[in-house]
Amino acid sequence: xxxxxxxxxxxxxxxxxxxxxxxxxxxxxxxxxxxxxxxxxxxxxxxxxxxxxxxxxxxxxxxxxxxxxxxxxxxxxxxxxxxxxxxxxxxxxxxxxxxxxxxxxxxxxxxxxxxxxxxxxxxxxxxxxxxxxxxxxxxxxxxxxxxxxxx
Amino acid sequence: xxxxxxxxxxxxxxxxxxxxxxxxxxxxxxxxxxxxxxxxxxxxxxxxxxxxxxxxxxxxxxxxxxxxxxxxxxxxxxxxxxxxxxxxxxxxxxxxxxxxxxxxxxxxxxxxxxxxxxxxxxxxxxxxxxxxxxxxxxxxxxxxxxxxxxxxxxxxxxxxxxxxxxxxxxxxxxxxxxxxxxxxxxxxxxxxxxxxxxxxxxxxxxxxxxxxxxxxxxxxxxxxxxxxxxxxxxxxxxxxxxxxxxxxxxxxxxxxxxxxxxxxxxxxxxxxxxxxxxxxxxxxxxxxxxxxxxxxxxxxxxxxxxxxxxxxxxxxxxxxxxxxxxxxxxxxxxxxxxxxxxxxxxxxxxxxxxxxxxxxxxxxxxxxxxxxxxxxxxxxxxxxxxxxxxxxxxxxxxxxxxxxxxxxxxxxxxxxxxxxxxxxxxxxxxxxxxxxxxxxxxx
Numbered sequence: 284x285x286x287x288x289x290x291x292x293x294x295x296x297x298x299x300x301x302x303x304x305x306x307x308x309x310x311x312x313x314x315x316x317x318x319x320x321x322x323x324x325x326x327x328x329x330x331x332x333x334x335x336x337x338x339x340x341x342x343x344x345x346x347x348x349x350x351x352x353x354x355x356x357x358x359x360x361x362x363x364x365x366x367x368x369x370x371x372x373x374x375x376x377x378x379x380x381x382x383x384x385x386x387x388x389x390x391x392x393x394x395x396x397x398x399x400x401x402x403x404x405x406x407x408x409x410x411x412x413x414x415x416x417x418x419x420x421x422x423x424x425x426x427x428x429x430x431x432x433x434x
Numbered sequence: 435x436x437x438x439x440x441x442x443x444x445x446x447x448x449x450x451x452x453x454x455x456x457x458x459x460x461x462x463x464x465x466x467x468x469x470x471x472x473x474x475x476x477x478x479x480x481x482x483x484x485x486x487x488x489x490x491x492x493x494x495x496x497x498x499x500x501x502x503x504x505x506x507x508x509x510x511x512x513x514x515x516x517x518x519x520x521x522x523x524x525x526x527x528x529x530x531x532x533x534x535x536x537x538x539x540x541x542x543x544x545x546x547x548x549x550x551x552x553x554x555x556x557x558x559x560x561x562x563x564x565x566x567x568x569x570x571x572x573x574x575x576x577x578x579x580x581x582x583x584x585x586x587x588x589x590x591x592x593x594x595x596x597x598x599x600x601x602x603x604x605x606x607x608x609x610x611x612x613x614x615x616x617x618x619x620x621x622x623x624x625x626x627x628x629x630x631x632x633x634x635x636x637x638x639x640x641x642x643x644x645x646x647x648x649x650x651x652x653x654x655x656x657x658x659x660x661x662x663x664x665x666x667x668x669x670x671x672x673x674x675x676x677x678x679x680x681x682x683x684x685x686x687x688x689x690x691x692x693x694x695x696x697x698x699x700x701x702x703x704x705x706x707x708x709x710x711x712x713x714x715x716x717x718x719x720x721x722x723x724x725x726x727x728x729x730x731x732x733x734x735x736x737x738x739x740x741x742x743x744x745x746x747x748x749x750x751x752x753x754x755x756x757x758x759x760x761x762x763x764x765x766x767x768x769x770x771x772x773x774x775x776x777x778x779x780x781x782x783x784x785x786x787x788x789x790x791x792x793x794x795x796x797x798x799x800x801x802x803x804x805x806x807x808x809x810x811x812x813x814x815x816x817x818x819x820x821x822x823x824x825x826x827x828x829x830x831x832x833x834x835x836x837x838x839x840x841x842x843x844x845x846x847x848x849x850x851x852x853x854x855x856x857x858x859x860x861x862x863x864x865x866x867x868x869x870x871x872x873x874x875x876x877x
Contacts, residue, residue, distance in 0.1 A: 324725070325718020355793075355825045379829070380877055382714075384793070386820055388482055391569040392725050394794050399716040408877040411833040412870050415840050419866045422844040423859065 293421040300413045305406055307378075312336035319343050321350035321363065321385070324392035335378045335403035344368040351387035354400060360386050378403035437678040439622075441667070450664050450677065453529050456513070464515035467578065469805070474575020478807035482820075484571040485805035488797045490578070491568050496791040498608075499783050507615030508608055512662040516581055517598050520589030521646065538590040543600060549694040553606030554701055558743070560603050561705050562736050565713070565724040595646040598661060605661075610698050611780045612657040613685035614842075618678050619651070619660050619667075626674045627652030635666035635675070642668035651675055656685040658695070683842065689773035689850040693765070696772040697748070703775050703868065704743040706782035710875040714789055754860030762854040770854045774847035774861050781839025782872055785832040789876060793822045832876050840869045 315337045320327045321344065333339055343352050345363040352371065353360035356379070361371040385396035441447045449455050466489075474486030481487040502510045522528050526537045560567060560577070567573050585597035598605050621627055635651045638644030645651065647661040651670075654660055667675045690696070712720045712735075723731035748768075755767050762770075796818060803816035810816065843865045844858070851858035 322718075324721050326716070327718070329716035329718060353822075355822060355828075382716075384822075388480055391481055392565065392721055394482055394569070394790075395565075395713045395721055396718075397714060397716055405877065407829050407833070408873060411837065411873045411877060414833065414837045415866060415869050415873065418837055418841045419844060419862055421841075422848065422862055 289421070293417055296417050297414055300410055300417060305404075307335070307403070310334045310336070312338065312374075314338045314340065316340040316342065318368075319352065319398070320346055321352070321396075322346045323348065323390045324385070324396040326352070326383070326396070326398040329398040330401070331383075331398070332401045333375045333403075335375060337375050337402075339371075339373055339375050339400075341371045342368050343371065348389050349387050350389050350396070351385050352383055352398075353386035354381055354383045356381040362387050375400075375402040379407055380405040437618075437680045439676045439678050440617075441675075441677045446677070447667075450667050453668070456664065457529065459513045460515060460518055463513055464518055467515045467582070471575045471578045471582070473806055474571045474573075474578065476806065477571055479571060481569040481571055482794070482797050483800060483804075483807065484574075485801045486571050486574045486578070487569065488794075488801035490574060492791060492794050493798055496787060496795070498604075499787045500791070503608055503611045503615065504780065504784070505615060505617070507612030507617055507657045508660065508662045509615075509617070510608060511598065511605060512664065514598075516602070517585045517589070517595045517646070519582065520586035520597065521595065523586065524589040524593075525643065540593045541591055543592050543596050547600055549692070550600070550606045550609070550698055551694045552601050553603060554694065554698055556601055556603040557606055557701060557705075558740070561701075562739060563727060564709070565721070566727055568713075569725075594644075594648050595661070599647055599659065606698055607702050609658040610695060610702065610776060614683040614777055614780055615657060616680055616682050616684075618657055618680055618684070619662055619664075620654055620676060620678060621652055622674050622676050624652065626672045630672060630674075634669040634671060639669050639671070641671070644669070655688065656690075658685070658690075683777060683846060686773050686776060686846050687849050689770040689853055691766055691769045693769055696769040697744075699772045699775040699779055700747045700751075701743050703779040703782060704739075704747050706779060706786050707868070707872055707875065708739055708742060710782075710786050710872060714786070715875060751861075751864055754864050755856070757860050758857040760854065760856035762856060767854050767856050771847065771850050771856065771858075771861050773850045774843045774858075774865060777842035777846055778839045778865050778868065781835045781842065782868075784839075785835040785872065785876055788831055788835065789828060792824050792828060795823050796821045829877055833873070836869050836872055836876075840865055 312334070315333050317328070317331055317340070319341055341352065341361070343350070343361055343363040345365050345367060347365060349362060349364055351360055351362040354373070356377055357373055359371060359373045361369040363369040379402060381400045381402065383398045383400055385393055389396065441450065470486045470490055473484060477486060478484045498510055524537050567577060581602070584601065588596040588601065630652075632639070633650065633652075634641065634644070636645050642665045645666060646663050647659055649659050651660075651666045711717070712724050720735070723729075723735040726732050751772065752764070752768060755764060755771065760767055797820065799813075799815040799818040803813045804810045844862045847858040847861040847865065851861070
């Protein structure tokens with residue numbers, strides 16, 4: 284078959300995988316509360332999972348120096364003094380995976396003090412892996428031809 | 435698309451032949467480099483507020499990996515200030531025609547070191563200490579100074595730019611990835627070089643210096659070891675040297691068979707993945723281990739780091755190659771097919787750096803206004819607050835880079851497999867698995 288047709292087919296499949304809306308499971312929004320201990324240069328717990336629409340309460344407790352918590356994509360933040368706690372509340376209305384990170388310079392490794400918030404399904408990761416799969420499949424027919432040539 | 439000779443333009447050609455534009459850039463870079471050393475040693479102890487850390491590991495790194503290497507190959511080496519003082523001392527001149535008498539010892543680098551294994555080792559040494567290096571200003575200052583003095587020392591002992599060619603931890607991977615760049619320095623007509631008397635491009639003449647990178651331009655087929663110093667453009671008496679625009683990754687059509695270059699590809703691929711997990715991941719224990727140099731946790735981290743790079747990654751690659759039949763030796767297949775990891779590794783670094791740079795770029799504004807932490811406010815931005823940039827496009831941009839890199843690698847694998855008469859499928863599957871792992875680490 285015409286290779287250009289295959290290319291067009293794979294490009295279209297890629298566009299569908301990248302941009303097609305996915306069905307969203309209807310889950311009743313809840314209020315979720317997390318206590319996060321912050322120390323140089325880690326959060327505990329460092330990975331949070333909530334459903335889209337949940338109201339998230341984060342109680343940040345700093346155990347050594349002043350630490351902050353800024354959530355990428357939501358642009359919300361709090362700071363906690365040593366031994367103190369601070370609370371951040373926001374509605375997790377954007378699905379996906381977001382890093383949260385310290386926004387108060389807390390020491391050498393401060394730029395790498397990072398946690399991860401997953402809201403609903405990390406669909407972008409699955410879409411990306413699907414795109415990578417399509418890209419690889421697109422190369423296989425030609426690869427098999429090469430193999431036959433060798434054999 | 436074939437080549438477009440940029441040096442056909444009289445403006446470009448004259449700008450490249452004249453030493454003054456390059457010298458002007460060199461001097462700015464050298465002043466900036468020495469300033470980075472000073473600010474590392476005497477500036478703020480806080481890395482994210484120190485000019486040295488912010489300008490070297492955020493600004494310079496962003497320019498290098500996102501622009502300079504992908505689009506200009508060894509373009510950075512053309513303006514890198516590190517070899518300059520040593521080279522000036524070696525030549526006994528800055529701009530004047532060369533003195534025929536060799537300065538200093540002018541020895542040839544021993545044959546056993548004429549490869550990039552030392553560059554692989556120097557990169558790995560920095561990589562193992564990178565959590566400290568990237569965040570501690572005085573360590574960055576010391577390493578930058580050490581590189582400058584190492585370049586001077588090697589110029590005093592060996593001929594040409596021995597540091598750049600055989601030791602520079604950055605030059606090794608720039609050379610590897612420069613093969614993907616859409617720019618090259620090549621000769622126009624091979625016959626002209628064959629009949630050229632004296633080979634002034636390599637040996638020097640009254641018009642300029644012999645190739646500082648120890649390369650005979652007449653034999654250039656890849657960008658890897660051409661530092662774009664432009665000396666051959668100045669010395670060629672036949673106007674036979676051109677700077678060309680060309681398709682991306684043109685050099686990879688003819689894969690290398692060198693194991694030092696093959697392992698460089700694994701080192702870079704593995705390092706990008708490890709950094710993505712350790713530095714950008716949510717796992718505090720990994721960060722502790724990487725930062726606490728000398729502790730038992732760090733020793734385990736270093737062991738795992740080296741095991742991934744020298745054991746797991748090449749091990750699975752080899753296992754994949756063993757699944758297919760070929761008349762070519764396994765060693766040659768290993769070296770040639772690892773060429774496919776070059777575009778993949780480059781795009782892994784692009785994806786990693788996008789996250790690191792966009793998150794921390796706002797530190798540049800504060801460091802620019804008060805580079806020595808003396809309370810200055812030169813541009814009114816000394817108190818600029820930290821704010822991540824463009825986080826909404828980060829994930830799509832990383833996906834584009836990683837999936838694009840996978841496609842690029844698969845295409846490269848097909849070409850390399852054709853050269854060694856083997857199947858590209860195991861290599862494509864390997865690249866796919868590595869890409870999925872990187873996607874999981876970053877997204």
